Amino acid sequence: MLPDLPSPLLRSFVAVADGGSLAAAATKVNRSESALSLQMQRLEDIVGQPLFDRDGRALKLNGTGSWLLAHSRAILARIDAARAELDAASRPPIRLGVVQDFVGQVLQPTLADLRGEDGETRFSIVIGSTSELLQAMGEDRIDTAVCAGDVAAGGAGGTVLPMGWFGDVRLLEDEVVPLVSITPPCPFLAAATRALDAVGRPRRLALVTPSLDGVRAAVAAGLGIACRTEAGMGQAALTGAGLPDLSDIRYAVIEKRPGKTGPSEAALRMAAHLSTLGQT
Numbered sequence: 001m002l003p004d005l006p007s008p009l010l011r012s013f014v015a016v017a018d019g020g021s022l023a024a025a026a027t028k029v030n031r032s033e034s035a036l037s038l039q040m041q042r043l044e045d046i047v048g049q050p051l052f053d054r055d056g057r058a059l060k061l062n063g064t065g066s067w068l069l070a071h072s073r074a075i076l077a078r079i080d081a082a083r084a085e086l087d088a089a090s091r092p093p094i095r096l097g098v099v100q101d102f103v104g105q106v107l108q109p110t111l112a113d114l115r116g117e118d119g120e121t122r123f124s125i126v127i128g129s130t131s132e133l134l135q136a137m138g139e140d141r142i143d144t145a146v147c148a149g150d151v152a153a154g155g156a157g158g159t160v161l162p163m164g165w166f167g168d169v170r171l172l173e174d175e176v177v178p179l180v181s182i183t184p185p186c187p188f189l190a191a192a193t194r195a196l197d198a199v200g201r202p203r204r205l206a207l208v209t210p211s212l213d214g215v216r217a218a219v220a221a222g223l224g225i226a227c228r229t230e231a232g233m234g235q236a237a238l239t240g241a242g243l244p245d246l247s248d249i250r251y252a253v254i255e256k257r258p259g260k261t262g263p264s265e266a267a268l269r270m271a272a273h274l275s276t277l278g279q280t
Helices: 007-019 022-029 033-047 063-090 100-114 130-138 150-154 169-173 187-198 212-220 265-279
Strands: 052-055 058-061 094-099 123-128 144-148 156-166 177-182 203-209 225-229 248-255
Touching: 007 022, 007 033, 007 058, 007 063, 022 033, 058 063, 094 100, 094 130, 094 265, 100 123, 100 144, 100 212, 100 265, 123 130, 130 144, 130 150, 130 248, 144 150, 144 265, 150 248, 156 187, 156 265, 169 177, 177 187, 177 212, 177 225, 187 203, 187 225, 187 248, 203 212, 212 225, 248 265
Parallel strands: 094 123, 094 144, 177 203
Antiparallel strands: 052 058, 144 248, 156 225, 156 248
């Protein structure tokens, strides 16, 4: 059986075959013509037969060379793929968290910003409520997150958005307001209950769910009234419904381990996309 075919020889062989001459291949593989010539001689010695028909300085593959070229491309492609995967695995993932409101507006463009030119950047993502993101950060599952409410006061960048009421105005014909909310603790539920209690309006929890999509579905089905932002709900808030005014809510980027010179690149990109929400 033939000895192993060293990948450096195969890489140079492919370069020579593609270039048609030692001179054309020398620049591509960063070797001298004499070094390439020795490599081709060594490869032919291993194979036990010529690979090229030589015409002066030009090199043309013969039948054996053409057969070996196809195998060489396949072998090198597998080697390069393995190297790329090993390199990617050696780099720690970028670990991000985001509240459910802004998966499309903040997380998606941030991932596009950070993916890198080679597309090999690894990510670990948690999407959930602010309390869930803080828990994930405490459990060392994420490093950077977009959070809402009081915890966002010390965060980097961010934006302030007005809260509003969302739902079927006909539900307000009853004295008791049916509320739909993310599972507590939730800053929006806290804001809604404070506002209603301040004006003496009775309220009840009609539905709680860990999913913002669940809140949207419940509101659309007429199950209750939700307190959120227009950016998070994707629709206009109720106006002139006789409900009390609500305060603003702050969103900001929280980091578990900020860089020595300031926020990480991930935090800066998330903050930049988050800030645009307050401009719309």
